[in-house]
């Protein structure tokens with residue numbers, strides 16, 4: 719942990735002193751939140767949500783980002799015990815497999831609660847990044863997303 723903190727501090731110093739833009743690839747959400755100004759969330763090699771760190775972390779719009787954020791530990795045991803989570807079923811498909819429509823469809827908790835018409839769009843059309851507020855999100859049904867993140 720101390721080596722990790724040292725590396726992060728060094729990267730922040732280098733970035734600030736030299737005015738560099740850094741691309742930092744990580745699975746540790748706490749590190750990402752600490753070091754980044756903007757974040758791109760990827761699923762199966764595609765960006766599914768991109769935007770300012772506070773917006774993506776505090777108000778995620780894509781169901782995959784919502785599941786990631788709801789799985790991140792919170793250092794308050796009371797909140798951690800009682801919060802609702804967005805859960806994913808199934809395994810990650812093979813990146814080599816051909817998937818029509820949305821690549822997240824087989825595990826998407828929002829897809830499961832959509833009606834047949836909305837699902838048909840997920841089945842047929844591969845969603846591209848579309849601007850929603852100050853973020854870009856690759857989901858056809860952002861406005862129907864009532865999944866709770868907490």
Ligand code: SF4
Nearest residue numbers: 820823826840857858
């Ligand atoms: S497009 Fe459909 S399957 Fe893909 S993330 Fe959105 S709701 Fe889920």
